[in-house]
Amino acid sequence: MSNAPLIRIFKASKRFTKGKETITIFENLNLSIPQGDFVAIMGPSGSGKTTLLNLCGGIDRPTSGEVHVAGARIDSLPEGALSKWRAANVGFIFQFYNLMPMLTAAKNVELPLLLTKLGGAERRKRVETALKLVNLADRLNHLPREMSGGQMQRVAIARAMVSDPTLLLCDEPTGDLDRTTADEILKTLQLLNRELGKTIVMVTHDPEAAKYARRTLHLDKGVFTERDVAAA
Amino acid sequence: MGDLYLIRKNLFRKKTRAVLMMVAIFVAFLLFGVLGSFERAFNSGETGASATRLVVNNKINFTQPMPIAYLNRVRAVEGVRVASHWNWFGGYFQEPRNFVISFAVEPDTYLDVVGTDYAFVPEEKAAFLADRGSIAVGDAVAKKFGWQVGDRIPLTSNIFTNRSTGNRTWDFTIAAIFTPARDLVGTDVVFFHYEYFNETRSFGRDFIGSIVLETTDPALNDKVADAIDALFANSPFETKTVTEAAFNKAFAEQLGNITLIVTLVVGAAFVTILMIVGNTMVMAIRERTREIGVLKTLGFPNGRIFRMVLGESLLLSFIGGGLGLAAAYGACIFLAPLVGGFAPGLTLALPVVLAGVGFMVLLGFVTGVIPAMNALRLNIVTALGRD
Numbered sequence: 316m317s318n319a320p321l322i323r324i325f326k327a328s329k330r331f332t333k334g335k336e337t338i339t340i341f342e343n344l345n346l347s348i349p350q351g352d353f354v355a356i357m358g359p360s361g362s363g364k365t366t367l368l369n370l371c372g373g374i375d376r377p378t379s380g381e382v383h384v385a386g387a388r389i390d391s392l393p394e395g396a397l398s399k400w401r402a403a404n405v406g407f408i409f410q411f412y413n414l415m416p417m418l419t420a421a422k423n424v425e426l427p428l429l430l431t432k433l434g435g436a437e438r439r440k441r442v443e444t445a446l447k448l449v450n451l452a453d454r455l456n457h458l459p460r461e462m463s464g465g466q467m468q469r470v471a472i473a474r475a476m477v478s479d480p481t482l483l484l485c486d487e488p489t490g491d492l493d494r495t496t497a498d499e500i501l502k503t504l505q506l507l508n509r510e511l512g513k514t515i516v517m518v519t520h521d522p523e524a525a526k527y528a529r530r531t532l533h534l535d536k537g538v539f540t541e542r543d544v545a546a547a
Numbered sequence: 548m549g550d551l552y553l554i555r556k557n558l559f560r561k562k563t564r565a566v567l568m569m570v571a572i573f574v575a576f577l578l579f580g581v582l583g584s585f586e587r588a589f590n591s592g593e594t595g596a597s598a599t600r601l602v603v604n605n606k607i608n609f610t611q612p613m614p615i616a617y618l619n620r621v622r623a624v625e626g627v628r629v630a631s632h633w634n635w636f637g638g639y640f641q642e643p644r645n646f647v648i649s650f651a652v653e654p655d656t657y658l659d660v661v662g663t664d665y666a667f668v669p670e671e672k673a674a675f676l677a678d679r680g681s682i683a684v685g686d687a688v689a690k691k692f693g694w695q696v697g698d699r700i701p702l703t704s705n706i707f708t709n710r711s712t713g714n715r716t717w718d719f720t721i722a723a724i725f726t727p728a729r730d731l732v733g734t735d736v737v738f739f740h741y742e743y744f745n746e747t748r749s750f751g752r753d754f755i756g757s758i759v760l761e762t763t764d765p766a767l768n769d770k771v772a773d774a775i776d777a778l779f780a781n782s783p784f785e786t787k788t789v790t791e792a793a794f795n796k797a798f799a800e801q802l803g804n805i806t807l808i809v810t811l812v813v814g815a816a817f818v819t820i821l822m823i824v825g826n827t828m829v830m831a832i833r834e835r836t837r838e839i840g841v842l843k844t845l846g847f848p849n850g851r852i853f854r855m856v857l858g859e860s861l862l863l864s865f866i867g868g869g870l871g872l873a874a875a876y877g878a879c880i881f882l883a884p885l886v887g888g889f890a891p892g893l894t895l896a897l898p899v900v901l902a903g904v905g906f907m908v909l910l911g912f913v914t915g916v917i918p919a920m921n922a923l924r925l926n927i928v929t930a931l932g933r934d
């Protein structure tokens with residue numbers, strides 16, 4: 316695990332204005348996550364965990380402040396450049412999988428590759444590799460509705476991994492799964508971090524899940540506190 | 548897998564909905580193809596008409612008769628090569644619904660005037676000219692009723708009464724079956740001898756419906772027409788002489804403004820599918836808000852998402868419209884013998900097909916542009932937050 320920060324958030328604030336009211340989610344927040352880290356982010360509902368993850372992934376922008384990820388200052392990138400940047404650098408994993416219901420597992424995983432110049436054969440090869448990585452090589456032609464939650468989440472992980480991004484952002488990836496299935500998914504994430512060096516930021520409500528991470532950050536009332544999970 | 552694959556999968560994810568929209572589009576394009584072709588063929592009288600042919604009618608209107616004595620006076624006008632006449636018989640075969648466009652004519656001069664329109668077997672033509680109780684039948688009519696040369700057939704008039712029998716029916720022997728000699732000429736028509744008809748009808752004797760003539764040169768048309776009308780000015784039966792094209796047009800308009808009717812019917816069909824398909828597409832894309840958010844998250848650029856949504860309504864429009872035009876092609880082939888002389892040469896014409904393709908593109912764009920704009924403008928965080 317190298318020490319160069321992959322994510323550096325500097326004095327970021329996020330506010331929502333509704334009519335005359337302004338809600339401040341966080342103000343002047345700083346965060347630094349080195350390359351190769353696996354961070355769990357915990358905190359009460361509404362504390363801004365998802366918002367923070369969205370900032371890191373370039374699908375939302377701070378009201379003020381800077382967001383540097385993978386060598387780019389993404390808070391000020393124009394829309395088109397930001398799309399390209401996302402395709403090249405980040406993989407997203409959501410609580411409810413967010414697979415395309417009309418596409419098979421293989422086609423779902425292939426989606427991000429449509430943004431590359433790879434040919435059909437090469438794409439198929441990568442899809443198979445990604446699905447093998449999550450132990451779903453035998454489910455290539457299954458539709459999401461023909462799979463269990465755990466299987467769908469593994470397809471989602473394969474989709475996030477297929478274009479080989481440096482950063483994986485997971486928003487409650489096991490929130491919809493039972494303990495055993497959740498542990499399998501978390502082991503897979505741990506493997507991606509340890510064996511393939513992927514930097515992972517995972518939002519979770521589950522202290523058991525957080526144990527799979529290298530460290531846990533608590534976000535509450537707009538401030539981070541770092542605690543050793545084992546000590547907590 | 549490419550974008551077209553995704554577009555197709557998206558379009559057919561709700562099969563019933565996609566099929567229903569396609570059926571609506573299919574029907575609209577079928578209507579457009581058939582009615583558009585019919586309208587073209589119906590108004591083709593202009594192009595099917597001969598340039599050197601003039602028609603003389605009673606000035607009041609073409610259903611009013613004039614004395615047969617006019618015929619010889621017309622023949623004497625300078626620039627007239629040959630003149631003949633026709634008389635509307637208003638006939639049907641056995642039952643009123645078996646309507647037959649039938650005329651009593653002076654055979655030899657009439658066939659001379661319309662000689663470039665119809666092709667006859669020489670022996671049959673000779674037989675028709677020789678037998679005053681015979682009839683010449685267009686092949687479209689012969690096919691419709693299964694008639695053959697030599698058959699004896701009754702034709703009943705809804706205007707005239709046969710003096711020799713006291714009823715409205717005349718019997719004829721089919722001497723000839725003729726075919727069209729050039730494009731856009733209909734053969735849904737029969738001719739028989741005026742002489743035979745005139746002797747046996749109970750009223751209107753020695754009156755004729757229209758005089759039809761050929762000039763020696765199309766450049767003389769106006770001069771000849773003026774000369775004829777001047778000849779009968781201030782008589783009890785004043786005349787109006789026009790080109791065959793103008794007459795056909797006036798005749799067609801008598802039946803109603805087909806162009807307007809077709810435009811209204813097709814227009815109504817298109818407005819309806821525009822509403823149905825447009826609304827359905829907006830709803831279909833709204834249901835997919837979350838998925839579009841996911842595509843954007845993965846890095847699909849806005850322009851590509853816009854094109855994919857637009858592509859979906861274009862694909863829908865092309866499938867429904869394409870099948871509709873294909874069915875219209877078949878329907879025209881099927882209908883051609885049934886509509887016969889009203890719409891000679893009825894076929895799905897290339898201009899109709901091209902206009903149809905234009906409408907498909909237009910329909911696809913109009914129904915797709917709003918959902919595509921919605922998808923384009925969709926904010927990722929809002930889209931993902933929606934369950």
Ligand SMILES: Nc1ncnc2c1ncn2[C@@H]1O[C@H](COP(=O)(O)OP(=O)(O)OP(=O)(O)O)[C@@H](O)[C@H]1O
Nearest residue numbers: 331333338340358359360361362363364365366367
């Ligand atoms: N578009 C918005 N407009 C107004 N307020 C918003 C909007 N999006 C988020 N918020 C508010 O921002 C706060 C943080 O939301 P966020 O989704 O980041 O919380 P979270 O920590 O992920 O919560 P949870 O654990 O329930 O997922 C919440 O109070 C939410 O109501």
Ligand SMILES: [Mg+2]
Nearest residue numbers: 364365366486
């Ligand atoms: Mg959240």
